[in-house]
Amino acid sequence: MAVRIITDSGFDVPDASDARLTVLPLSITFGDTTYADGVDLTNDRFFELLIESDELPKTSQATPYAYTQIFEQVRAAGDEAVVITLSSGLSGTYQSALTAAADYPEVHVVDSKNVTIAQGILVQYALRLVDEGRTAAEVASMVESARERLVLLALLDTLEYLKRGGRIPKSVGAIGELLSIKPVVGVRDGEVVMLGKARGSKNGRNLLHQEVEKNGIDFTMPVLIGYSGLSDKLLRKYLEDNRAIWEDKVAEEDLPITSVGATVGTHVGPNAIALAFFRRE
Template sequence: MPVRIITDSGFDIPDQSDPRLTALPLGITFGETTYADGVDLSNDRFYELLIESDELPKTSQATPYAYQQVFDQVRAAGEEAVVITLSSALSGTYQSALTAAADYPEVHVVDGKNATIGQGILVLYALRLADEGLGAAEIAQKVEAAVGRVCLLALLDTLEFLKRGGRIPKSVGTIGELLSIKPVVGVRDGEVVMLGKARGSKNGRNQLHQQVEKFGIDFTMPVLLGYTGLSQKLLKKYLEDNRAIWEDVVAEEDLPITSVGATIGTHVGPNAIALAFFAKN
């Protein structure tokens, strides 16, 4: 039976054209205007609006009804499906998918416990398993077993957006800006956590590199690199400084790079760089 992989726009992968892949858009609201993420709001336009706006946008989850509509299509096509959602600790989207799937035994729901490219590599892994001919139940089981191995690490250019979103005290954010503090963050148990702080961009890139080395990258599994904002410049600088991680395994031009969308971009702001990979066992 054909398998469809369903996710939400909280994920980010470079090529979303696979016909077996369906992504439900999350809502992004600036002021009085609500956009469907990835449908009528591109990542570039999102960052333009984010920089121009005095207030952070609000994000809204995919609804059970939206999932039901997709599940009806799955059933009508004689397919089965695996749903991989944005972390349940960050959004109610997982609960929406679970609620909708109650009447669809052919649909299997997995809490990705991650976001953006961390969620993205789980989707790529699921598509790989589908290529191998596995059924939806087995794909869901293997993806769920791999969730704990996913490492999402990011170097932020500024504390401003964490401060504006209330995720750190204003006083900490202000002092951090004055001292040019570059925070390194990650996802742990489905939530964004601070892993370290460095003064200046070079020290920040070094600290990010140390975190990557701490876990080790399993290059037999999907890997993604991401950036926020309108330029890959800082990510390219990181790759140049830390070429030893990749050069014996993959050519730099073959590394998959993608723009990080609104779900995480809202909270970290532009000019952040991120890596997602499966840690070595």
């Protein structure tokens, strides 16, 4: 009996081609056109549309029916599965998976309580556990335990998209842009929170570095670094300035870097940089 890992396109990893992994695409709508995230909408094309559009796109959660179709395949193959969803605090996708799984005892549902690359490293950890021969129940339990050490930190280049999405008042957004405020955000209890603000990009990168050091990275566990938009230039600058974090641990050419997709990109806009890791015990 094989163990399969199922997630949604709210996660971001450099390579999602693992045969044991099924990714359920979320829907992204620009105007009258709806795309299946990661299927007919690449990350680069998403950011091109985001920059060109006057309005933010709308994202739709996965439905119980979509999960049921996948669960039927799991049952037909005689397998079992672990579903890892994006945070229930940010989407109804977790509830959809839970509803669908009620009739499938071979399926275990885990709320990542996170999103994007943090959800991604939780999925990578789950696949590592499958490699070790763990059962689905064991994988789900160990993923839930590791989730408590999960850290996602991000430096935003602009407040524009938070303002347009109504997540901050327009007056705050206007003042922030005028003063070149760079916020550092994280995820706590499944929801995005502001951790601090800095004036200018250099100070923003320093603030992000302070938050990383405050937590400490467990390099025995998966780590991911992400950027939003069409260029990783700002991320490369951050890595160059803070080389000490990685030296003697990960070769520069082996740093796990990926682009951030539509689920988070809608709200942070282009040129954000992010790190996801497990806090040292």
